[in-house]
Amino acid sequence: MDERALVRRIKRLSEGQAPGVVLGIGDDAAVFRPTAGEDLVFTTDMLVEGVHFELQTHRPSDVGHKALARALSDVAAMGAAPRFCLVSLALAPACGERWVDGFYRGLMGLARSTGTALIGGDLSHSDKVTCDVVACGAVPGGEALRRDGARAGDLIFVSGTLGGSALGLNCRKGAAWRRHLRPEPRLAVGSFLRETLRATAAMDLSDGISLDLRRLCEESGVAAELDGPLPLFPGATVEQALHGGEDYELLFTVSPGTVVPAEFRGLALNRIGRVMAGAPGAVSRGGQPLAALGYDHFRK
Amino acid sequence: MDERALVRRIKRLSEGQAPGVVLGIGDDAAVFRPTAGEDLVFTTDMLVEGVHFELQTHRPSDVGHKALARALSDVAAMGAAPRFCLVSLALAPACGERWVDGFYRGLMGLARSTGTALIGGDLSHSDKVTCDVVACGAVPGGEALRRDGARAGDLIFVSGTLGGSALGLNCRKGAAWRRHLRPEPRLAVGSFLRETLRATAAMDLSDGISLDLRRLCEESGVAAELDGPLPLFPGATVEQALHGGEDYELLFTVSPGTVVPAEFRGLALNRIGRVMAGAPGAVSRGGQPLAALGYDHFRK
Numbered sequence: 359m360d361e362r363a364l365v366r367r368i369k370r371l372s373e374g375q376a377p378g379v380v381l382g383i384g385d386d387a388a389v390f391r392p393t394a395g396e397d398l399v400f401t402t403d404m405l406v407e408g409v410h411f412e413l414q415t416h417r418p419s420d421v422g423h424k425a426l427a428r429a430l431s432d433v434a435a436m437g438a439a440p441r442f443c444l445v446s447l448a449l450a451p452a453c454g455e456r457w458v459d460g461f462y463r464g465l466m467g468l469a470r471s472t473g474t475a476l477i478g479g480d481l482s483h484s485d486k487v488t489c490d491v492v493a494c495g496a497v498p499g500g501e502a503l504r505r506d507g508a509r510a511g512d513l514i515f516v517s518g519t520l521g522g523s524a525l526g527l528n529c530r531k532g533a534a535w536r537r538h539l540r541p542e543p544r545l546a547v548g549s550f551l552r553e554t555l556r557a558t559a560a561m562d563l564s565d566g567i568s569l570d571l572r573r574l575c576e577e578s579g580v581a582a583e584l585d586g587p588l589p590l591f592p593g594a595t596v597e598q599a600l601h602g603g604e605d606y607e608l609l610f611t612v613s614p615g616t617v618v619p620a621e622f623r624g625l626a627l628n629r630i631g632r633v634m635a636g637a638p639g640a641v642s643r644g645g646q647p648l649a650a651l652g653y654d655h656f657r658k
Numbered sequence: 659m660d661e662r663a664l665v666r667r668i669k670r671l672s673e674g675q676a677p678g679v680v681l682g683i684g685d686d687a688a689v690f691r692p693t694a695g696e697d698l699v700f701t702t703d704m705l706v707e708g709v710h711f712e713l714q715t716h717r718p719s720d721v722g723h724k725a726l727a728r729a730l731s732d733v734a735a736m737g738a739a740p741r742f743c744l745v746s747l748a749l750a751p752a753c754g755e756r757w758v759d760g761f762y763r764g765l766m767g768l769a770r771s772t773g774t775a776l777i778g779g780d781l782s783h784s785d786k787v788t789c790d791v792v793a794c795g796a797v798p799g800g801e802a803l804r805r806d807g808a809r810a811g812d813l814i815f816v817s818g819t820l821g822g823s824a825l826g827l828n829c830r831k832g833a834a835w836r837r838h839l840r841p842e843p844r845l846a847v848g849s850f851l852r853e854t855l856r857a858t859a860a861m862d863l864s865d866g867i868s869l870d871l872r873r874l875c876e877e878s879g880v881a882a883e884l885d886g887p888l889p890l891f892p893g894a895t896v897e898q899a900l901h902g903g904e905d906y907e908l909l910f911t912v913s914p915g916t917v918v919p920a921e922f923r924g925l926a927l928n929r930i931g932r933v934m935a936g937a938p939g940a941v942s943r944g945g946q947p948l949a950a951l952g953y954d955h956f957r958k
Contacts, residue, residue: 362873380697381804384877386735386861387701387795389802392692397680401687402744402792404782409748435686444702446746446790448709480790482704490746490780490790492702495687502689504681561686573662577684 376475388477401432407487418460429493430543435562437503437552438495440474448484508559508578512611514631521594524602541606560610566601566652581636584643603653676775688777701732707787722764729793730843735862737803737852738795740774748784808859808878812911814931821894824902841906860910866952881936884943903953
């Protein structure tokens, strides 16, 4: 397997027409033609062996799925529709053709089901498998959902249930483990938040709500109180729901009076708190300050 | 140093207005507003400790410069003007605040001088420093330079001199070592090729001309003969010029009869060969087939 053969395999796996893609894999750069009136959103997410997954326990197709799912979750949080992605992959010595094929099959499965074209990337090698996915989505000009629009009085909601990924990482079986391995980016919810609910702010939950809600509040210059019950993944603890990472649900705020349905396409939408005036980033629960114990790569 | 403090530092280093950037670092995704009538080009390049650089011999500012230079070299090869980049960085335990600051200072120095906004990225950790840069450039719709437009009879040119980076990696001193550490993306040349010379094909030389010219010929479905002297970096051998990687000069073809100046803004443009009908990808020199010995990550 040389680099040229590998690129040919990936190119074959990624084939198919996609709107706006003028030139895909194989040149110095891919070429994309934007649609007039649309803004483009860009996000990039790294997945590192030994940090985000293990070769022993994660199948290559799960790694490929998750690598793209993490980036598309950010696209969903902006209320955008996916357009394309580029994938950089450093392979470890243990990764042969079967691993590479599995990785790209998992990634392309999610890419196809979400309308995301694979238009480029880079290949390298390293001691540990390292993958970086950049994803692009499109929204009508000026309509991207942001973190900085929450105002005192807004209501705080979350999609789905929390703590499932942390539970799965702990027990390594059943529905929770599948949740951890194969998160689903909430793209339809994101579009619904933007188009119909006109959410004032939104973000995806990647590092635990205790840390992520603080980030949203800091960007918006507000405080927050979690005064509702947290929707728990079956079997998950409140601690897993508060501080566990990788749930990839959407956290969002709406103006008071907004009618939010109890569910959207089978996914629950639960009110969990309210935005308040106060020290930017201060989050409380049951009247007590809530420590931001979610995942941080660099905390000592 | 926690992740939040680190993001704040990077955000401060990257500040400044840039055309089209609606929202930069700090949200789930960055937001970019394209200019009507322009195509966007996208490329991504990984830089891995132990493969592309060593912490002992490469200063952090050189690593940051080179990480972006590699991606911008691809933007140049498309004849595009840089717009923005996103940077994913996995830090090794040995990298403290000073390393991180140095890395981003080196990267932002090149970003500022080329009009490239830093609009997002991701942070992680790993055993080895791993960096992935995605860069975006813009060209008038339909005008991106590609690899697949070379036709029999076209003339083959290269910008600058070859072999300097391989020589530098070997001797680790003087102008050649600086050339290896701090390649300059040939952005002005790329625009000149597109606007003025109407080059039929172009690519950047990242893996050695013996391998890269084969790639261009394969994409164009043509053969090539290197029948002119190679412009050698002072002190470099012909082997370093043919098979050494990371020169980041532009390889391009023009229709016969195109008047190509001897230099453009101080950088030599030399005719080194001609495109011929023949087996796609077949490259010869002095009447003999030329082995593609340039750099391949996966060749055994």
